[in-house]
Amino acid sequence: MHIVFAASECVPFAKTGGLADVVGALPLELAKLGHEVTVYLPLYAVVRPHLTGQWKYAARSITIPFEYYNRFVGIVDGGKRNGVRYYFVDCPDLFDRQGLYGSGGGEYPNNWERFGLFCRAVLEATKLLGVPAVFHVHDWQASLIPVYLRTIYASDPLLGNVGTVLTIHNAGYQGWFPPQTTERLLFPWDLFTMDKVEHFDTFNFLKGGIVFSDMLTTVSRRYAEEIQTAEFGEKLDGVLRGRAANLHGILNGVDYTQWDPATDGYLAAHYTANVLTGKQECRTDLLHAFGLESIAPSTPVLGIVSRFAAQKGFDILAGITDELMRRDVAVIALGSGEPFYENFFREWAARYPGRVALQVRYDEALSHKVEAGSDIFLMPSRYEPGGLNQLYSLRYGTVPVVRATGGLDDTIDEWNAEQRTGTGFKFHGYAPQDFLAAIDRALAIFPNKQSWQRLMRNGMVKNYSWTQPARQYVEVYTEAVKRRG
Numbered sequence: 001m002h003i004v005f006a007a008s009e010c011v012p013f014a015k016t017g018g019l020a021d022v023v024g025a026l027p028l029e030l031a032k033l034g035h036e037v038t039v040y041l042p043l044y045a046v047v048r049p050h051l052t053g054q055w056k057y058a059a060r061s062i063t064i065p066f067e068y069y070n071r072f073v074g075i076v077d078g079g080k081r082n083g084v085r086y087y088f089v090d091c092p093d094l095f096d097r098q099g100l101y102g103s104g105g106g107e108y109p110n111n112w113e114r115f116g117l118f119c120r121a122v123l124e125a126t127k128l129l130g131v132p133a134v135f136h137v138h139d140w141q142a143s144l145i146p147v148y149l150r151t152i153y154a155s156d157p158l159l160g161n162v163g164t165v166l167t168i169h170n171a172g173y174q175g176w177f178p179p180q181t182t183e184r185l186l187f188p189w190d191l192f193t194m195d196k197v198e199h200f201d202t203f204n205f206l207k208g209g210i211v212f213s214d215m216l217t218t219v220s221r222r223y224a225e226e227i228q229t230a231e232f233g234e235k236l237d238g239v240l241r242g243r244a245a246n247l248h249g250i251l252n253g254v255d256y257t258q259w260d261p262a263t264d265g266y267l268a269a270h271y272t273a274n275v276l277t278g279k280q281e282c283r284t285d286l287l288h289a290f291g292l293e294s295i296a297p298s299t300p301v302l303g304i305v306s307r308f309a310a311q312k313g314f315d316i317l318a319g320i321t322d323e324l325m326r327r328d329v330a331v332i333a334l335g336s337g338e339p340f341y342e343n344f345f346r347e348w349a350a351r352y353p354g355r356v357a358l359q360v361r362y363d364e365a366l367s368h369k370v371e372a373g374s375d376i377f378l379m380p381s382r383y384e385p386g387g388l389n390q391l392y393s394l395r396y397g398t399v400p401v402v403r404a405t406g407g408l409d410d411t412i413d414e415w416n417a418e419q420r421t422g423t424g425f426k427f428h429g430y431a432p433q434d435f436l437a438a439i440d441r442a443l444a445i446f447p448n449k450q451s452w453q454r455l456m457r458n459g460m461v462k463n464y465s466w467t468q469p470a471r472q473y474v475e476v477y478t479e480a481v482k483r484r485g
């Protein structure tokens with residue numbers, strides 16, 4: 001089967017979060033299963049260094065019409081890598097910028113135009129370069145593909161029968177724009193109704209994708225249930241309930257070629273579930289990288305790697321900072337994002353020098369070091385569609401303390417001291433004291449070397465590779481094709 005991926009992020013080209021990991025890894029796994037996979041991405045400034053030598057244009061000029069003007073995009077052929085073909089939508093006016101979605105904390109105001117153009121360019125490009133059996137589109141940025149297909153492209157002899165699958169990686173980001181976006185993108189006004197793209201008087205990209213895609217998936221079973229409730233649905237729960245029969249939760253996999261302490265090139269030493277000794281060296285290396293050399297070997301290191309966003313639950317962490325520091329712990333955080341949370345971490349680190357350390361930036365190498373060198377990993381997320389860091393933590397023997405939501409709930413089992421089962425510690429309520437109680441349960445086991453190592457190993461031997469999820473996606477693609485047949 002030929003599957004076209006359309007997404008706004010993909011490792012190694014452009015990444016702000018887990019979406020990029022998924023779009024980087026899933027196509028490779030599908031190619032291994034014998035499918036033909038093509039990935040379309042915008043040609044952002046950060047993509048340029050990956051395109052070595054002279055650019056090869058697969059298409060030089062595709063016309064994308066807007067209300068009173070045209071834009072002309074090129075399709076740059078990124079070649080085949082590990083069996084997967086990459087094409088980049090080149091429109092320097094819109095994509096040749098530093099941020100993927102915005103700069104200095106704000107979104108680009110013309111994101112409707114950037115991603116509207118991207119979606120239409122992908123459709124036009126496939127007519128020249130290969131029409132797939134299925135479009136697999138990701139998040140709001142690619143959500144207009146199914147909308148175009150079932151509206152102004154509905155009678156296209158090449159595209160009319162192509163199936164569509166939308167994966168919602170995070171329903172908190174929907175792409176809301178003014179009603180006039182309808183005509184700016186040349187859609188008829190009858191699209192702007194409550195049962196289509198209209199959402200509280202905005203033009204909502206994600207809602208359009210939800211309404212018009214043949215099949216929907218999200219990145220864990222739990223989150224597939226949660227987004228159908230008012231608490232987690234981000235005001236789309238009604239629409240999602242209406243599509244419940246076509247909505248599946250497929251847990252994200254891990255690319256163990258990148259994330260395995262036995263081979264990870266970013267680490268100071270390697271280790272496995274059988275031979276753990278290298279982890280000590282990774283811990284020393286991490287403490288050095290954060291200037292916490294004086295932390296005693298008996299003191300557990302609590303690690304955080306995250307986008308700093310409200311979703312990630314740092315407000316409940318803020319409620320326990322001083323209480324937590326009465327325990328014998330050190331805290332290491334790597335992240336960036338909303339200034340409010342960056343400042344929260346900065347202030348915390350300033351109040352506890354030598355015990356709390358922070359680096360505010362995006363740093364791939366350092367994120368691997370935090371995973372390997374910490375003893376405990378903290379993810380108190382308010383909601384977490386899938387979550388990758390808890391899966392990395394399992395493999396790295398870094399015991400996760402998580403809130404029981406979305407993918408965190410699906411993948412982490414509470415430690416059971418009698419049966420010696422479980423992989424971490426979970427809490428349910430969204431309150432600082434619930435979080436602290438779960439950390440305390442972890443800290444109570446930590447000094448008991450035998451139990452702790454058992455807990456680490458329980459997680460390290462779990463297998464969350466892409467093999468199983470890739471097969472599940474193929475079933476969903478097959479279903480989408482059937483719906484069109």
Ligand code: ADP
Binds near residue numbers: 305334335361367388
């Ligand atoms: P989300 O997609 O909501 O950000 P996930 O847990 O699904 O959450 O994925 C986050 C990904 O981004 C992980 O691969 C994580 O290591 C990475 N990441 C987040 N913040 C940073 C950072 N500051 N430096 C390096 N990697 C980061």
